[in-house]
Amino acid sequence: MPIRPENRRRYPHNWRAISAYIRGERAQSRCECTGECGLHQGRRCEERHNDPAKWARGRIVLTVAHLDHVPEHCEHSNLRAMCQTCHLRYGREHHAETRATR
Numbered sequence: 001m002p003i004r005p006e007n008r009r010r011y012p013h014n015w016r017a018i019s020a021y022i023r024g025e026r027a028q029s030r031c032e033c034t035g036e037c038g039l040h041q042g043r044r045c046e047e048r049h050n051d052p053a054k055w056a057r058g059r060i061v062l063t064v065a066h067l068d069h070v071p072e073h074c075e076h077s078n079l080r081a082m083c084q085t086c087h088l089r090y091g092r093e094h095h096a097e098t099r100a101t102r
Helices: 005-010 015-026 084-090 092-100
Strands: 062-066 079-083
Touching: 015 062, 015 079, 062 084, 079 084, 084 092
Parallel strands: none
Antiparallel strands: 062 079
């Protein structure tokens, strides 16, 4: 997901390298969601970066989600490579809360 300009300073200076490692090395360019988004019932999502989407339109963009929604918390155990569908579904409650506080 794109980083909002007002949140950019919350990410570590090496966020691009962290994100590339999680998406490429660890996840092997495949979504790591195993149901955190409310889909997949415990099995790993099949979506792969840059492939045509199986469950949506367009191509897959692999992102990195903070499981606790805190950009400063970049321990690998708190990060998950997710396709844009899983990432948006996983964060929908958090996004609704932050939208309500604006």
